[in-house]
Amino acid sequence: MKREIPGHIRKAFKSVDQYLPVVDVIVELVDARMPNGSRLKDFVKRLGKTSVIALAKSDLADEGETRRWLARFKNEGQACVAVDCRNRSSVRNLSEMIRNAAFTLKPGQKAPLRKVRRVMIIGVPNVGKSTLINSLAGRSAARAANMPGVTRSIQWIKLPGELELLDLPGILDFALLRRGDILKLINTIPGRDTDTWSQSKTLCEILTFSGNQRVLPGYIEADCNFERFIADYARRMNFVARGNEPDIERAATDIIKRFQSGGFGRVTLEQAEHDFTGLFAETHDSAVENADDEN
Ligand SMILES: Nc1nc2c(ncn2[C@@H]2O[C@H](COP(=O)(O)OP(=O)(O)OP(=O)(O)O)[C@@H](O)[C@H]2O)c(=O)[nH]1
Numbered sequence: 001m002k003r004e005i006p007g008h009i010r011k012a013f014k015s016v017d018q019y020l021p022v023v024d025v026i027v028e029l030v031d032a033r034m035p036n037g038s039r040l041k042d043f044v045k046r047l048g049k050t051s052v053i054a055l056a057k058s059d060l061a062d063e064g065e066t067r068r069w070l071a072r073f074k075n076e077g078q079a080c081v082a083v084d085c086r087n088r089s090s091v092r093n094l095s096e097m098i099r100n101a102a103f104t105l106k107p108g109q110k111a112p113l114r115k116v117r118r119v120m121i122i123g124v125p126n127v128g129k130s131t132l133i134n135s136l137a138g139r140s141a142a143r144a145a146n147m148p149g150v151t152r153s154i155q156w157i158k159l160p161g162e163l164e165l166l167d168l169p170g171i172l173d174f175a176l177l178r179r180g181d182i183l184k185l186i187n188t189i190p191g192r193d194t195d196t197w198s199q200s201k202t203l204c205e206i207l208t209f210s211g212n213q214r215v216l217p218g219y220i221e222a223d224c225n226f227e228r229f230i231a232d233y234a235r236r237m238n239f240v241a242r243g244n245e246p247d248i249e250r251a252a253t254d255i256i257k258r259f260q261s262g263g264f265g266r267v268t269l270e271q272a273e274h275d276f277t278g279l280f281a282e283t284h285d286s287a288v289e290n291a292d293d294e295n
C-alpha cells in the first residue's frame with residue numbers, strides 16, 4: 001500500500017514555503033556520521049537563499065573524516081563548520097558564520113528595511129535542530145529529545161544582536177527516505193524493535209565497506225561474518241535465550257543502541273571521498289511506510 005509523507009513533515013514543507021520570503025539565511029544541519037545521506041541538498045538549493053552547512057553530532061563522528069567532509073563542502077563553495085549542538089562554545093563559530101551570512105550584503109544586493117535578520121534551520125528529524133537553537137540562544141527555548149518528530153509546532157526564537165531563528169520539524173524527502181535502513185542507524189527514522197536484526201546487519205556491511213571493521217569488538221575475529229559475530233557478541237555479553245542459546249536478538253538491539261550513543265567510539269558511516277551508502281537504498285514504498293508508522 002502506498003502511503004504519504006507523515007503529516008508533521010508535510011506541515012514543515014508548507015512552513016518553509018510560508019516563511020521563506022522573510023528568511024535571510026538557511027542553516028542546513030546534517031549528521032556528521034552521514035553528511036550526504038542526511039542532506040536535503042536539492043531541496044535547500046531550490047530555496048535560493050544563502051546557506052551554511054553545519055555538521056551536527058561531530059562528537060560522534062571520526063575526526064579525520066569530518067575534516068575531509070568539510071574540505072569537500074568548502075570545495076563546492078559552501079560555508080561549513082562541524083559542531084556539537086549541545087555545547088555552547090562549540091557552536092560559536094557557526095554563530096559567527098550565520099551573522100556574516102545574514103548581515104553581509106552581496107554585490108548589488110539591497111539591505112532589507114527591517115533591522116532583524118531571520119534564519120531558518122533545516123534538517124532531517126532528530127539531527128539536533130532544536131538543541132542547536134538552544135545552544136545558539138544560550139537558553140532552553142526549543143524542546144529537544146532523542147526521538148524523531150519532537151518538534152511539531154513552528155516557533156521563532158530571538159537571539160541578541162537582531163537575529164531570529166526558526167525551529168521547524170524535521171524534513172525528509174523521497175531521495176532520503178529511500179535510504180531507509182541506514183537512516184535508522186542514525187535515528188532519523190525510528191527503527192522498530194523487530195528491525196534491529198536487519199539494522200545491525202546493515203551496520204556491519206557498512207563498516208566492512210568503509211574499512212571500519214575494527215570498530216565492533218570481535219567482528220574481525222569472527223572473520224567479519226555477521227551471524228558468527230552476533231552469536232559471539234551475545235555470549236560475551238551473557239545474553240542468554242531459551243535453551244541456553246545465545247540471545248542474538250538482544251545482541252542485535254544492544255549493538256544498535258551502543259552504536260547510536262557512541263559506545264563503539266567515533267565512527268563515520270559515509271566517506272567523503274568514496275560514497276557507497278547509496279547501495280543500501282530501500283524501495284520507495286517500504287521506506288515511506290517505516291517513517292509513517294511511528295509518527
Ligand atoms: N552527541 C550529540 N547529541 C546531539 C547533538 N545534537 C543533538 N543531539 C541529541 O540528539 C537528540 C535530538 O535532538 P533534537 O534537537 O531534539 O533534534 P531535532 O532535529 O530538533 O529533532 P526533531 O524536532 O524531532 O526533528 C537529543 O537527544 C539531543 O541531545 C550533538 O551535536 N551531539
Ligand SMILES: [Mg+2]
Pocket residue numbers: 129130131143144150151168169170
Ligand atoms: Mg526539534
